[in-house]
Amino acid sequence: MATPGWYPDPWHEGGGPAGFRWWDGTNWTEQVQVPQPPSGGKRRRGLVVGLLAGALVLVAGGVTAAVVLTGGDGGHKVPSAAHGPAAPDRHTPSPSASHRAQPSPTGSAGENRARGGNRPPGPRPAVTGHVDDTANGLRVPVLRGWRGTSTKTGAGLGYGTVYHCPAVPADYCLPGGAYTRVIAHPGDLTLEELAQAEIGEVARSTYGTNTSGRKDYGGITGHRQTAAGAVTVAGRTGYFIRWRVSTGKGPGAVVEAVVFPSPRVQGGYLLLGFGFDADSRGPSVTDMQWITDGIERLDGGGAGA
Numbered sequence: 001m002a003t004p005g006w007y008p009d010p011w012h013e014g015g016g017p018a019g020f021r022w023w024d025g026t027n028w029t030e031q032v033q034v035p036q037p038p039s040g041g042k043r044r045r046g047l048v049v050g051l052l053a054g055a056l057v058l059v060a061g062g063v064t065a066a067v068v069l070t071g072g073d074g075g076h077k078v079p080s081a082a083h084g085p086a087a088p089d090r091h092t093p094s095p096s097a098s099h100r101a102q103p104s105p106t107g108s109a110g111e112n113r114a115r116g117g118n119r120p121p122g123p124r125p126a127v128t129g130h131v132d133d134t135a136n137g138l139r140v141p142v143l144r145g146w147r148g149t150s151t152k153t154g155a156g157l158g159y160g161t162v163y164h165c166p167a168v169p170a171d172y173c174l175p176g177g178a179y180t181r182v183i184a185h186p187g188d189l190t191l192e193e194l195a196q197a198e199i200g201e202v203a204r205s206t207y208g209t210n211t212s213g214r215k216d217y218g219g220i221t222g223h224r225q226t227a228a229g230a231v232t233v234a235g236r237t238g239y240f241i242r243w244r245v246s247t248g249k250g251p252g253a254v255v256e257a258v259v260f261p262s263p264r265v266q267g268g269y270l271l272l273g274f275g276f277d278a279d280s281r282g283p284s285v286t287d288m289q290w291i292t293d294g295i296e297r298l299d300g301g302g303a304g305a
C-alpha cells in the first residue's frame with residue numbers, strides 16, 4: 001500500500017482543474033486540496049477530456065482526469081458516481097496500485113468477437129451500477145473498477161486512477177474510458193462504412209490533440225486494425241472496428257468504435273467509443289465487449305446478448 005499523502009484526486013468531477021485528495025494509507029478520505037487555475041486558463045486533461053466529448057468527461061482510452069466522455073477533446077475525464085443500487089467501491093484503488101495487465105488486442109477476445117461470438121473468454125466482471133443515457137434511450141453497465149455519468153448528449157465511463165499525462169505532465173490522464181453519442185450525419189452508409197468513418201475520430205478525440213491544442217500523449221504516430229465485425233447492442237445489430245494506436249509518448253492505446261441503430265430515432269445511429277491505455281494501468285480489452293453486450297434500452301428492450 002502507498003504511504004499516506006496527497007495524491008491526484010481519483011474522484012474529481014467537473015470541468016475545473018483536478019485537485020488532490022488525502023490517502024491515509026488504507027482509504028481515500030474527504031480531505032481535498034483544490035488548486036487555483038493557471039492565469040492562462042484552465043488545463044484540459046488528456047483522455048479524460050476526450051471521453052466527455054461523447055458523454056462523459058472521462059477518457060476513451062487516454063482520458064484526461066477531467067474528461068466527461070464527450071468524444072472529441074483529446075483525453076479522458078474522471079466520471080461521477082454511477083447511478084444504480086450499488087455504486088463502485090471508491091476505496092478499492094490505492095495511489096500505487098496497478099490494474100490487471102491488458103491482453104493483446106490481437107488475442108482471443110478480438111478474434112472471438114470478430115467471429116460473431118457473444119461473450120469474451122473468462123468470467124464476467126461484476127456490474128456495480130448503471131448509467132442512464134436518457135438522450136439516446138440506453139442503459140449502460142458500470143463494471144467494477146469503472147465510474148460513470150450521464151450528460152446531455154449521452155453517457156460516459158472512466159476507469160482507474162488519474163496520472164500525469166506522458167507528454168504534458170501538468171495535465172492528468174485516466175487509463176481508460178468509454179462514451180456514447182449520436183452520429184450526427186450517418187448518410188447513406190453501411191454499418192461497416194459508418195464504423196470506418198468514426199474510428200479515426202474516436203482515436204483523435206481520446207489520444208490525439210485536445211481542445212487546448214496540447215498533445216497529452218505526444219500525438220498519434222500510427223495505427224493498425226486488430227479486430228472488426230458484427231455485434232449486437234441493445235438488441236440491434238451493429239458493427240465494431242478496433243485499432244491498436246501508437247503515440248509519441250506513453251504505451252499507446254487500444255481504441256474501438258461501435259456503431260448501431262438508435263433504439264429511439266428511426267433511421268438514426270449511435271456511437272459507442274472506447275479508449276484504453278495499452279499497459280497494465282489500462283482495463284482489460286475484454287471490458288469493451290462486456291460493456292457493449294450489457295447495454296440495454298431504457299424502455300426495457302433487449303440487451304446485446
